[in-house]
Amino acid sequence: MSRPQHPDSAGSTDPHAGLGNVLFDIWLVSRAATAQIDAAVQPSGLDADEFAIYSVLAGADGMTPTELANWMAAPPTTVSSYVKRFERRGHVRRVANPDDGRSYLLELTASGRAAHRTAGELFAPVLGRVTSALGPAAADTHRLLQDLHAAVGSSEDAVGDRS
Amino acid sequence: MSRPQHPDSAGSTDPHAGLGNVLFDIWLVSRAATAQIDAAVQPSGLDADEFAIYSVLAGADGMTPTELANWMAAPPTTVSSYVKRFERRGHVRRVANPDDGRSYLLELTASGRAAHRTAGELFAPVLGRVTSALGPAAADTHRLLQDLHAAVGSSEDAVGDRS
DNA sequence: TAGAGCTACTGCGATAACGTAGTAGCCAAT
DNA sequence: ATTGGCTACTACGTTATCGCAGTAGCTCTA
Numbered sequence A, B: 001m002s003r004p005q006h007p008d009s010a011g012s013t014d015p016h017a018g019l020g021n022v023l024f025d026i027w028l029v030s031r032a033a034t035a036q037i038d039a040a041v042q043p044s045g046l047d048a049d050e051f052a053i054y055s056v057l058a059g060a061d062g063m064t065p066t067e068l069a070n071w072m073a074a075p076p077t078t079v080s081s082y083v084k085r086f087e088r089r090g091h092v093r094r095v096a097n098p099d100d101g102r103s104y105l106l107e108l109t110a111s112g113r114a115a116h117r118t119a120g121e122l123f124a125p126v127l128g129r130v131t132s133a134l135g136p137a138a139a140d141t142h143r144l145l146q147d148l149h150a151a152v153g154s155s156e157d158a159v160g161d162r163s
Numbered sequence C: 001t002a003g004a005g006c007t008a009c010t011g012c013g014a015t016a017a018c019g020t021a022g023t024a025g026c027c028a029a030t
Numbered sequence D: 001a002t003t004g005g006c007t008a009c010t011a012c013g014t015t016a017t018c019g020c021a022g023t024a025g026c027t028c029t030a
Helices: A022-044 A048-059 A065-072 A076-088 A110-134 A137-153 B022-044 B048-059 B065-072 B076-088 B110-134 B137-153
Strands: A092-096 A104-108 B092-096 B104-108
Touching: A022 A048, A022 A110, A022 A137, A022 B022, A022 B048, A022 B065, A022 B110, A022 B137, A048 A065, A048 A076, A048 A104, A048 A110, A048 B022, A065 A076, A065 A104, A065 B022, A076 A092, A104 A110, A110 A137, A110 B022, A110 B137, A137 B022, A137 B110, A137 B137, B022 B048, B022 B110, B022 B137, B048 B065, B048 B076, B048 B104, B048 B110, B065 B076, B065 B104, B076 B092, B104 B110, B110 B137
Parallel strands: none
Antiparallel strands: A092 A104, B092 B104
Protein backbone atom coordinates (compact mmCIF):
# COMPACT_ATOMS: atom_id res chain seq x y z
CA MET A 1 0.00 0.00 0.00
CA SER A 2 2.82 2.35 -0.66
CA ARG A 3 1.86 3.37 -4.12
CA PRO A 4 -1.25 4.22 -6.10
CA GLN A 5 -3.54 1.43 -7.05
CA HIS A 6 -6.29 1.05 -9.55
CA PRO A 7 -9.91 1.80 -8.74
CA ASP A 8 -11.94 -0.57 -6.61
CA SER A 9 -13.54 -2.54 -9.38
CA ALA A 10 -11.34 -3.04 -12.41
CA GLY A 11 -12.46 -1.17 -15.48
CA SER A 12 -14.77 1.11 -13.55
CA THR A 13 -14.95 4.69 -14.65
CA ASP A 14 -17.29 5.90 -11.93
CA PRO A 15 -16.24 9.43 -11.02
CA HIS A 16 -16.55 8.53 -7.35
CA ALA A 17 -14.13 5.66 -7.45
CA GLY A 18 -10.95 6.61 -5.62
CA LEU A 19 -7.43 5.41 -6.11
CA GLY A 20 -7.08 3.97 -2.67
CA ASN A 21 -4.99 6.65 -1.01
CA VAL A 22 -5.62 9.71 1.05
CA LEU A 23 -3.74 12.12 -1.14
CA PHE A 24 -5.75 11.21 -4.19
CA ASP A 25 -8.94 11.43 -2.20
CA ILE A 26 -8.08 15.00 -1.40
CA TRP A 27 -7.25 15.84 -4.96
CA LEU A 28 -10.52 14.43 -6.20
CA VAL A 29 -12.66 15.99 -3.51
CA SER A 30 -11.00 19.31 -3.96
CA ARG A 31 -11.58 19.31 -7.70
CA ALA A 32 -15.23 18.46 -7.22
CA ALA A 33 -15.66 21.07 -4.52
CA THR A 34 -13.91 23.74 -6.52
CA ALA A 35 -16.07 23.09 -9.57
CA GLN A 36 -19.13 23.27 -7.38
CA ILE A 37 -18.12 26.50 -5.71
CA ASP A 38 -16.96 28.08 -8.95
CA ALA A 39 -20.39 27.50 -10.41
CA ALA A 40 -22.19 28.74 -7.31
CA VAL A 41 -20.33 31.96 -6.65
CA GLN A 42 -19.84 32.84 -10.28
CA PRO A 43 -22.46 35.62 -10.34
CA SER A 44 -20.44 37.44 -7.69
CA GLY A 45 -17.59 37.82 -10.14
CA LEU A 46 -15.26 35.73 -8.00
CA ASP A 47 -14.14 32.17 -8.52
CA ALA A 48 -13.59 29.59 -5.82
CA ASP A 49 -9.93 30.41 -5.24
CA GLU A 50 -10.58 34.10 -5.11
CA PHE A 51 -13.43 33.59 -2.69
CA ALA A 52 -11.13 31.62 -0.44
CA ILE A 53 -8.51 34.34 -0.55
CA TYR A 54 -10.99 37.12 0.12
CA SER A 55 -12.13 35.06 3.08
CA VAL A 56 -8.72 34.97 4.69
CA LEU A 57 -8.18 38.61 4.03
CA ALA A 58 -11.55 39.38 5.56
CA GLY A 59 -10.60 37.50 8.69
CA ALA A 60 -7.02 38.58 9.14
CA ASP A 61 -6.64 42.10 7.96
CA GLY A 62 -3.14 43.26 7.36
CA MET A 63 -1.57 40.19 5.83
CA THR A 64 1.61 40.31 3.77
CA PRO A 65 1.90 38.64 0.37
CA THR A 66 4.38 36.16 1.81
CA GLU A 67 2.02 35.21 4.61
CA LEU A 68 -0.73 34.72 2.08
CA ALA A 69 1.57 32.65 -0.09
CA ASN A 70 2.42 30.39 2.85
CA TRP A 71 -1.16 30.11 3.87
CA MET A 72 -2.34 28.96 0.50
CA ALA A 73 0.82 27.13 -0.52
CA ALA A 74 1.26 29.23 -3.64
CA PRO A 75 4.45 30.63 -5.16
CA PRO A 76 5.08 34.34 -4.60
CA THR A 77 4.62 35.25 -8.24
CA THR A 78 1.16 33.79 -8.21
CA VAL A 79 0.22 35.85 -5.20
CA SER A 80 1.74 38.88 -6.85
CA SER A 81 -0.53 38.44 -9.82
CA TYR A 82 -3.55 37.93 -7.58
CA VAL A 83 -2.80 41.13 -5.77
CA LYS A 84 -2.51 43.04 -8.98
CA ARG A 85 -5.83 41.67 -10.18
CA PHE A 86 -7.65 42.36 -6.91
CA GLU A 87 -6.26 45.83 -6.80
CA ARG A 88 -7.39 46.48 -10.35
CA ARG A 89 -10.89 45.50 -9.25
CA GLY A 90 -10.68 47.91 -6.38
CA HIS A 91 -11.18 45.07 -3.89
CA VAL A 92 -7.84 45.12 -2.21
CA ARG A 93 -5.56 47.89 -1.02
CA ARG A 94 -1.86 47.85 -0.11
CA VAL A 95 -0.88 49.49 3.11
CA ALA A 96 2.68 50.14 4.12
CA ASN A 97 4.11 47.47 6.39
CA PRO A 98 5.46 49.28 9.44
CA ASP A 99 7.79 46.37 10.21
CA ASP A 100 9.34 45.90 6.80
CA GLY A 101 9.90 48.36 4.00
CA ARG A 102 10.20 45.71 1.30
CA SER A 103 6.76 44.46 2.03
CA TYR A 104 3.22 45.72 2.49
CA LEU A 105 -0.03 44.65 4.04
CA LEU A 106 -3.09 43.56 2.14
CA GLU A 107 -6.54 44.59 3.13
CA LEU A 108 -9.97 44.37 1.60
CA THR A 109 -11.60 47.63 0.65
CA ALA A 110 -15.26 48.23 1.40
CA SER A 111 -16.14 47.06 -2.08
CA GLY A 112 -13.94 44.01 -1.62
CA ARG A 113 -15.84 43.14 1.52
CA ALA A 114 -19.11 43.64 -0.32
CA ALA A 115 -18.02 41.26 -3.07
CA HIS A 116 -16.99 38.77 -0.46
CA ARG A 117 -20.34 39.03 1.25
CA THR A 118 -22.19 38.46 -2.02
CA ALA A 119 -20.05 35.45 -2.81
CA GLY A 120 -20.59 34.19 0.73
CA GLU A 121 -24.32 34.21 0.25
CA LEU A 122 -24.03 32.20 -2.92
CA PHE A 123 -21.63 29.84 -1.23
CA ALA A 124 -23.79 29.16 1.79
CA PRO A 125 -26.28 26.79 0.16
CA VAL A 126 -23.46 24.69 -1.27
CA LEU A 127 -21.86 24.36 2.11
CA GLY A 128 -25.26 23.66 3.59
CA ARG A 129 -25.89 20.85 1.15
CA VAL A 130 -22.57 19.23 1.85
CA THR A 131 -22.90 19.64 5.59
CA SER A 132 -26.32 18.09 5.70
CA ALA A 133 -25.26 15.28 3.38
CA LEU A 134 -22.55 14.52 5.91
CA GLY A 135 -25.00 14.59 8.76
CA PRO A 136 -23.50 14.18 12.20
CA ALA A 137 -20.15 13.19 10.71
CA ALA A 138 -19.58 16.80 9.69
CA ALA A 139 -17.79 17.76 12.87
CA ASP A 140 -15.53 14.71 12.75
CA THR A 141 -14.77 15.43 9.16
CA HIS A 142 -13.71 18.93 9.98
CA ARG A 143 -11.39 17.73 12.71
CA LEU A 144 -9.92 15.01 10.56
CA LEU A 145 -9.20 17.47 7.81
CA GLN A 146 -7.35 19.68 10.25
CA ASP A 147 -5.23 16.70 11.26
CA LEU A 148 -4.69 15.87 7.66
CA HIS A 149 -3.59 19.40 6.96
CA ALA A 150 -1.09 19.16 9.78
CA ALA A 151 0.10 15.80 8.48
CA VAL A 152 0.60 17.13 4.99
CA GLY A 153 1.99 20.47 6.01
CA SER A 154 4.41 18.93 8.49
CA SER A 155 7.15 18.93 5.89
CA GLU A 156 6.65 22.59 5.07
CA ASP A 157 8.00 24.84 2.39
CA ALA A 158 7.61 22.55 -0.56
CA VAL A 159 6.40 25.55 -2.49
CA GLY A 160 9.09 27.07 -4.60
CA ASP A 161 11.02 23.82 -4.68
CA ARG A 162 9.34 23.06 -7.96
CA SER A 163 12.19 24.89 -9.70
CA MET B 1 -22.32 28.48 10.83
CA SER B 2 -23.64 28.95 7.38
CA ARG B 3 -20.93 31.15 6.06
CA PRO B 4 -17.16 31.50 6.30
CA GLN B 5 -15.72 32.80 9.48
CA HIS B 6 -12.38 34.23 10.43
CA PRO B 7 -9.51 32.08 11.65
CA ASP B 8 -9.53 30.68 15.16
CA SER B 9 -7.51 33.38 16.83
CA ALA B 10 -8.07 36.83 15.44
CA GLY B 11 -5.12 38.24 13.59
CA SER B 12 -3.46 34.87 13.29
CA THR B 13 -1.65 34.19 10.06
CA ASP B 14 -0.66 30.64 10.85
CA PRO B 15 -0.88 28.68 7.62
CA HIS B 16 -2.62 25.89 9.47
CA ALA B 17 -5.47 27.97 10.75
CA GLY B 18 -8.64 26.99 8.95
CA LEU B 19 -11.70 29.01 8.19
CA GLY B 20 -14.03 26.83 10.15
CA ASN B 21 -15.72 24.92 7.37
CA VAL B 22 -15.20 21.67 5.57
CA LEU B 23 -14.99 23.08 2.09
CA PHE B 24 -12.18 25.43 2.99
CA ASP B 25 -10.40 22.67 4.81
CA ILE B 26 -10.36 20.69 1.60
CA TRP B 27 -9.14 23.59 -0.42
CA LEU B 28 -6.29 24.25 1.97
CA VAL B 29 -5.27 20.64 2.35
CA SER B 30 -5.41 20.10 -1.35
CA ARG B 31 -3.19 23.08 -2.06
CA ALA B 32 -0.67 21.92 0.48
CA ALA B 33 -0.74 18.37 -0.82
CA THR B 34 -0.42 19.45 -4.42
CA ALA B 35 2.58 21.65 -3.65
CA GLN B 36 4.16 18.77 -1.80
CA ILE B 37 3.56 16.27 -4.57
CA ASP B 38 4.59 18.71 -7.29
CA ALA B 39 7.93 19.12 -5.60
CA ALA B 40 8.37 15.41 -5.00
CA VAL B 41 7.53 14.05 -8.43
CA GLN B 42 9.08 16.90 -10.34
CA PRO B 43 12.15 14.93 -11.49
CA SER B 44 9.81 12.54 -13.29
CA GLY B 45 8.70 15.35 -15.56
CA LEU B 46 5.12 15.16 -14.33
CA ASP B 47 3.34 17.47 -11.97
CA ALA B 48 0.81 16.44 -9.33
CA ASP B 49 -2.23 16.76 -11.58
CA GLU B 50 -0.61 14.85 -14.36
CA PHE B 51 0.49 12.14 -11.99
CA ALA B 52 -3.09 11.78 -10.82
CA ILE B 53 -4.36 11.53 -14.36
CA TYR B 54 -1.74 9.01 -15.39
CA SER B 55 -2.81 7.03 -12.36
CA VAL B 56 -6.42 6.76 -13.45
CA LEU B 57 -5.40 5.94 -16.97
CA ALA B 58 -3.08 3.25 -15.66
CA GLY B 59 -5.91 1.71 -13.69
CA ALA B 60 -8.74 1.96 -16.18
CA ASP B 61 -7.40 1.60 -19.64
CA GLY B 62 -9.65 2.67 -22.39
CA MET B 63 -11.24 5.78 -20.93
CA THR B 64 -12.87 8.47 -23.05
CA PRO B 65 -12.06 12.16 -22.61
CA THR B 66 -15.57 12.75 -21.31
CA GLU B 67 -15.21 10.06 -18.68
CA LEU B 68 -11.92 11.55 -17.64
CA ALA B 69 -13.47 15.01 -17.51
CA ASN B 70 -16.24 13.75 -15.24
CA TRP B 71 -13.84 11.87 -13.08
CA MET B 72 -11.64 14.86 -12.42
CA ALA B 73 -14.37 17.50 -12.58
CA ALA B 74 -12.64 19.39 -15.37
CA PRO B 75 -14.13 21.07 -18.42
CA PRO B 76 -13.75 19.21 -21.73
CA THR B 77 -11.38 21.76 -23.23
CA THR B 78 -8.99 21.27 -20.35
CA VAL B 79 -8.98 17.54 -20.90
CA SER B 80 -8.50 18.13 -24.59
CA SER B 81 -5.39 20.13 -23.91
CA TYR B 82 -4.09 17.49 -21.50
CA VAL B 83 -4.54 14.82 -24.11
CA LYS B 84 -2.69 16.84 -26.67
CA ARG B 85 0.20 17.39 -24.28
CA PHE B 86 0.40 13.76 -23.19
CA GLU B 87 0.28 12.62 -26.74
CA ARG B 88 3.08 15.00 -27.68
CA ARG B 89 5.15 13.40 -24.95
CA GLY B 90 4.40 9.99 -26.35
CA HIS B 91 2.79 8.94 -23.07
CA VAL B 92 -0.76 8.53 -24.24
CA ARG B 93 -2.32 7.06 -27.34
CA ARG B 94 -5.82 7.46 -28.79
CA VAL B 95 -7.61 4.33 -29.88
CA ALA B 96 -10.85 4.31 -31.79
CA ASN B 97 -13.90 3.98 -29.62
CA PRO B 98 -15.85 1.03 -31.01
CA ASP B 99 -19.06 2.35 -29.43
CA ASP B 100 -18.93 5.92 -30.64
CA GLY B 101 -17.31 7.42 -33.69
CA ARG B 102 -17.14 10.93 -32.27
CA SER B 103 -15.03 9.77 -29.40
CA TYR B 104 -11.90 7.73 -28.71
CA LEU B 105 -10.27 5.88 -25.89
CA LEU B 106 -7.20 7.00 -24.02
CA GLU B 107 -4.49 4.64 -23.01
CA LEU B 108 -1.00 4.97 -21.64
CA THR B 109 1.82 3.86 -23.88
CA ALA B 110 4.69 1.83 -22.49
CA SER B 111 6.67 5.01 -21.99
CA GLY B 112 3.67 6.61 -20.30
CA ARG B 113 3.53 3.72 -17.89
CA ALA B 114 7.24 4.05 -17.27
CA ALA B 115 6.87 7.75 -16.47
CA HIS B 116 4.02 6.92 -14.15
CA ARG B 117 6.08 4.31 -12.38
CA THR B 118 8.95 6.75 -11.88
CA ALA B 119 6.61 9.37 -10.52
CA GLY B 120 5.02 6.74 -8.30
CA GLU B 121 8.34 5.97 -6.71
CA LEU B 122 8.93 9.63 -5.96
CA PHE B 123 5.43 9.96 -4.64
CA ALA B 124 5.60 6.99 -2.28
CA PRO B 125 7.68 8.64 0.47
CA VAL B 126 5.35 11.63 0.56
CA LEU B 127 2.35 9.41 0.98
CA GLY B 128 4.27 7.39 3.53
CA ARG B 129 5.05 10.47 5.57
CA VAL B 130 1.45 11.61 5.58
CA THR B 131 0.12 8.18 6.36
CA SER B 132 2.42 7.68 9.29
CA ALA B 133 1.74 11.19 10.56
CA LEU B 134 -1.91 10.23 10.61
CA GLY B 135 -1.18 7.01 12.42
CA PRO B 136 -4.16 4.76 13.00
CA ALA B 137 -6.55 7.50 11.87
CA ALA B 138 -5.42 6.98 8.29
CA ALA B 139 -8.09 4.42 7.46
CA ASP B 140 -10.86 6.55 8.97
CA THR B 141 -9.59 9.53 7.06
CA HIS B 142 -9.73 7.64 3.83
CA ARG B 143 -13.30 6.57 4.46
CA LEU B 144 -14.38 10.03 5.53
CA LEU B 145 -12.93 11.51 2.41
CA GLN B 146 -14.90 9.07 0.31
CA ASP B 147 -18.06 10.16 2.10
CA LEU B 148 -17.11 13.74 1.62
CA HIS B 149 -16.59 13.15 -2.05
CA ALA B 150 -20.03 11.65 -2.28
CA ALA B 151 -21.48 14.56 -0.33
CA VAL B 152 -19.85 17.12 -2.58
CA GLY B 153 -20.43 15.25 -5.80
CA SER B 154 -24.08 14.60 -4.98
CA SER B 155 -25.12 17.63 -6.94
CA GLU B 156 -23.19 16.57 -10.01
CA ASP B 157 -22.33 18.27 -13.24
CA ALA B 158 -21.38 21.66 -11.88
CA VAL B 159 -18.53 21.64 -14.35
CA GLY B 160 -19.25 23.64 -17.43
CA ASP B 161 -21.88 25.66 -15.63
CA ARG B 162 -19.23 28.25 -15.00
CA SER B 163 -20.17 29.88 -18.27
C1' DT C 1 28.91 51.45 9.90
C1' DA C 2 30.34 48.82 5.94
C1' DG C 3 29.09 45.42 3.33
C1' DA C 4 27.97 40.36 2.52
C1' DG C 5 24.33 37.65 2.35
C1' DC C 6 19.14 37.14 2.93
C1' DT C 7 14.51 37.87 2.15
C1' DA C 8 10.26 40.40 0.01
C1' DC C 9 8.46 41.54 -3.89
C1' DT C 10 7.86 42.15 -9.17
C1' DG C 11 8.50 42.42 -14.66
C1' DC C 12 8.64 39.44 -18.08
C1' DG C 13 8.01 35.47 -20.82
C1' DA C 14 6.47 30.74 -21.50
C1' DT C 15 2.97 27.62 -20.90
C1' DA C 16 -1.51 26.10 -19.00
C1' DA C 17 -6.53 26.52 -18.14
C1' DC C 18 -10.77 26.93 -20.22
C1' DG C 19 -14.84 29.75 -22.57
C1' DT C 20 -16.79 30.41 -27.12
C1' DA C 21 -18.13 28.69 -31.15
C1' DG C 22 -17.73 25.54 -34.19
C1' DT C 23 -17.84 20.31 -36.73
C1' DA C 24 -18.92 15.53 -36.93
C1' DG C 25 -21.27 11.62 -35.48
C1' DC C 26 -25.30 9.76 -32.70
C1' DC C 27 -30.27 8.93 -31.87
C1' DA C 28 -34.90 9.69 -31.92
C1' DA C 29 -39.20 10.58 -34.51
C1' DT C 30 -41.21 10.76 -38.78
C1' DA D 1 -34.21 7.42 -45.35
C1' DT D 2 -34.50 12.28 -43.44
C1' DT D 3 -34.07 15.58 -40.24
C1' DG D 4 -34.01 17.96 -35.85
C1' DG D 5 -31.96 17.84 -31.71
C1' DC D 6 -27.98 15.90 -28.79
C1' DT D 7 -23.56 14.87 -27.42
C1' DA D 8 -18.25 14.32 -28.13
C1' DC D 9 -14.60 16.60 -29.23
C1' DT D 10 -11.52 20.62 -30.70
C1' DA D 11 -9.29 25.24 -32.88
C1' DC D 12 -8.77 29.55 -31.30
C1' DG D 13 -8.19 33.33 -28.29
C1' DT D 14 -8.10 35.25 -23.58
C1' DT D 15 -6.54 35.14 -19.12
C1' DA D 16 -4.05 32.84 -15.30
C1' DT D 17 -0.13 30.45 -13.33
C1' DC D 18 4.45 30.57 -12.08
C1' DG D 19 9.74 30.07 -13.14
C1' DC D 20 13.62 33.11 -13.84
C1' DA D 21 16.11 36.91 -12.94
C1' DG D 22 16.42 41.41 -11.01
C1' DT D 23 15.87 45.31 -7.35
C1' DA D 24 15.33 47.21 -2.86
C1' DG D 25 15.44 46.81 1.89
C1' DC D 26 16.65 43.96 6.03
C1' DT D 27 20.22 41.81 9.30
C1' DC D 28 24.26 40.07 10.94
C1' DT D 29 29.05 40.07 11.31
C1' DA D 30 33.41 42.31 11.88
